Amino acid sequence: MANAIEVSNVTMRFNMSKERVDSIKEFLIKKVKRQLRFEEFLALKDVSLNVEQGDVYGLVGLNGSGKSTLLKVISGILKPTKGTAKTYGTISPLIELGAGFDMDLTARENIFLNGSVLGYSHAQMREKFDEIVEFSELQDFIDVAVKNFSSGMVARLGFAIATITKPDILIVDEILSVGDFLFQQKCEARIQDLMSGGTTVLMVSHSIEQIERLCRHVMWLDHGTIRMAGEMEPVCEAYKAFRK
Amino acid sequence: MKERIQTMFRYRFLLQDLTMRDLRVKYRRSVLGMLWSILNPLLMMVVITTVFQHVLKVAGSKEITDFAIFYLTGSLIYNFISESTGGALNSIVQYSSLIKKVYIPKYIFPLEKCMFAFVNLLFSLIALVIMFIIRQTPIHWTIVLFPIPLLYAFIFSVGLGLILATLNVFFRDVGHLYSVWLTAWMYATPIIYDIGNFSNPALIFVMKLNPLYHYITYFREVAVIGRVPGLEANLICLLSGLVFLVIGLLLFKKFQDRFILYI
Ligand SMILES: Nc1ncnc2c1ncn2[C@@H]1O[C@H](COP(=O)(O)OP(=O)(O)O)[C@@H](O)[C@H]1O
Numbered sequence: 001m002a003n004a005i006e007v008s009n010v011t012m013r014f015n016m017s018k019e020r021v022d023s024i025k026e027f028l029i030k031k032v033k034r035q036l037r038f039e040e041f042l043a044l045k046d047v048s049l050n051v052e053q054g055d056v057y058g059l060v061g062l063n064g065s066g067k068s069t070l071l072k073v074i075s076g077i078l079k080p081t082k083g084t085a086k087t088y089g090t091i092s093p094l095i096e097l098g099a100g101f102d103m104d105l106t107a108r109e110n111i112f113l114n115g116s117v118l119g120y121s122h123a124q125m126r127e128k129f130d131e132i133v134e135f136s137e138l139q140d141f142i143d144v145a146v147k148n149f150s151s152g153m154v155a156r157l158g159f160a161i162a163t164i165t166k167p168d169i170l171i172v173d174e175i176l177s178v179g180d181f182l183f184q185q186k187c188e189a190r191i192q193d194l195m196s197g198g199t200t201v202l203m204v205s206h207s208i209e210q211i212e213r214l215c216r217h218v219m220w221l222d223h224g225t226i227r228m229a230g231e232m233e234p235v236c237e238a239y240k241a242f243r244k
Numbered sequence: 245m246k247e248r249i250q251t252m253f254r255y256r257f258l259l260q261d262l263t264m265r266d267l268r269v270k271y272r273r274s275v276l277g278m279l280w281s282i283l284n285p286l287l288m289m290v291v292i293t294t295v296f297q298h299v300l301k302v303a304g305s306k307e308i309t310d311f312a313i314f315y316l317t318g319s320l321i322y323n324f325i326s327e328s329t330g331g332a333l334n335s336i337v338q339y340s341s342l343i344k345k346v347y348i349p350k351y352i353f354p355l356e357k358c359m360f361a362f363v364n365l366l367f368s369l370i371a372l373v374i375m376f377i378i379r380q381t382p383i384h385w386t387i388v389l390f391p392i393p394l395l396y397a398f399i400f401s402v403g404l405g406l407i408l409a410t411l412n413v414f415f416r417d418v419g420h421l422y423s424v425w426l427t428a429w430m431y432a433t434p435i436i437y438d439i440g441n442f443s444n445p446a447l448i449f450v451m452k453l454n455p456l457y458h459y460i461t462y463f464r465e466v467a468v469i470g471r472v473p474g475l476e477a478n479l480i481c482l483l484s485g486l487v488f489l490v491i492g493l494l495l496f497k498k499f500q501d502r503f504i505l506y507i
């Protein structure tokens with residue numbers, strides 16, 4: 001089977017500058033004094049990952065272990081300091097639900113705006129409009145400004161928009177922990193739907209049970225390095241034992 | 245290359261949506277809404293004309309003796325440049341939350357600010373038409389060429405906008421400096437006065453280094469005077485714009501991957 005995601009030897013370095021240097025004066029002073037040494041911080045160290053087409057791959061690890069960073073590198077939001085990340089096919093990143101929303105606009109306006117943020121045309125969005133409204137159960141709030149929504153409502157709308165067309169690759173970052181139980185079930189069903197349609201899924205979840213339920217392969221990240229990767233069961237067992 | 249054009253095509257709706265949203269935000273809760281794009285330059289013109297023509301006795305130029313029209317044609321172009329580049333300068337920082345969470349080609353943001361300012365410019369041209377009618381200014385056929393200087397100014401503004409947007413990500417002082425620069429630039433551009441009043445050749449030479457001077461002159465020639473600018477004027481306008489565009493694109497491309505670490 002061909003790969004949908006190929007990450008090779010990715011290192012991601014952040015400058016943890018204690019003081020932000022964002023004025024020219026500071027920059028010049030520090031440059032002269034040779035104080036421009038940022039405290040460098042490696043959020044990912046030489047991480048490689050191949051995900052086959054149609055696979056459902058989970059990422060686990062403690063907070064700050066670099067899961068979101070890896071997802072952002074794969075989505076193209078972050079450019080890795082070293083190494084490469086390639087994806088094959090259309091990609092729908094759910095890094096943060098409602099990221100493209102303008103809180104001052106109504107749900108209806110945001111559906112179109114968010115659609116174009118994701119690269120969909122207005123015609124495509126018009127076609128899917130009813131489906132989005134139905135899935136997010138926001139029929140009565142469609143002309144209400146999104147700033148008046150609860151976080152669960154925002155998440156519902158964001159998820160409905162992002163999964164409206166079947167992407168080749170779906171990237172999911174802990175979003176399934178927002179919203180109520182019913183919505184989580186609905187999202188899971190939607191993801192399973194996409195999976196059976198051949199979409200490759202790469203997901204991060206708080207809930208190890210969810211990972212066990214959905215994923216075939218799992219990678220365990222620890223302080224930016226791969227602690228363990230492979231078939232779901234052994235990795236999850238090891239991770240659970242570690243957490244205890 | 246082909247891929248790049250496809251991506252650009254794919255994101256044209258985003259460009260359109262963001263422009264529309266900026267328009268909506270700009271005129272939100274104002275009774276007259278878009279009319280302000282027309283009223284604002286007209287009211288400014290009344291103020292400036294009162295002060296400069298009637299109090300200080302400044303005339304227009306030899307060829308455009310109507311000071312109000314002389315001022316309005318210059319100020320419309322200047323306002324476009326200042327609005328577009330000022331917006332582009334802040335655009336990356338303004339859209340930082342989006343840039344951190346979704347993948348979007350980043351040049352969309354400065355480009356969108358220039359498009360937004362351009363739409364405003366097109367609306368405010370109605371102000372000029374109104375003045376033509378009030379003053380019964382003779383209309384020449386060359387007026388149909390008005391999009392040409394506007395296009396030159398647009399190319400220039402995108403280039404300068406990309407440069408400013410890049411610099412501002414790393415050094416926020418650029419924003420403060422630029423607002424001072426805009427004021428200086430306004431006085432250094434023949435908007436209120438005519439360059440023909442000067443006799444010092446060195447001064448005239450320096451003033452002509454300002455690309456804005458050429459766009460405004462071009463615009464005045466086709467819209468008011470009724471003359472088609474020659475090859476030299478066209479080359480100066482086109483090349484000055486392209487030089488800025490190329491520098492802007494190269495600079496932006498070189499640093500865009502690092503933006504996210506500074507916003
Ligand atoms: N833009 C950034 N600048 C500096 N440090 C960052 C940035 N983004 C993430 N980090 C750091 O990288 C580490 C990994 O973060 P993240 O990938 O969000 O972890 P996880 O999602 O596994 O909880 C954290 O220590 C975080 O502080």
Ligand SMILES: [Mg+2]
Binds near residue numbers: 067068069174
């Ligand atoms: Mg995270």
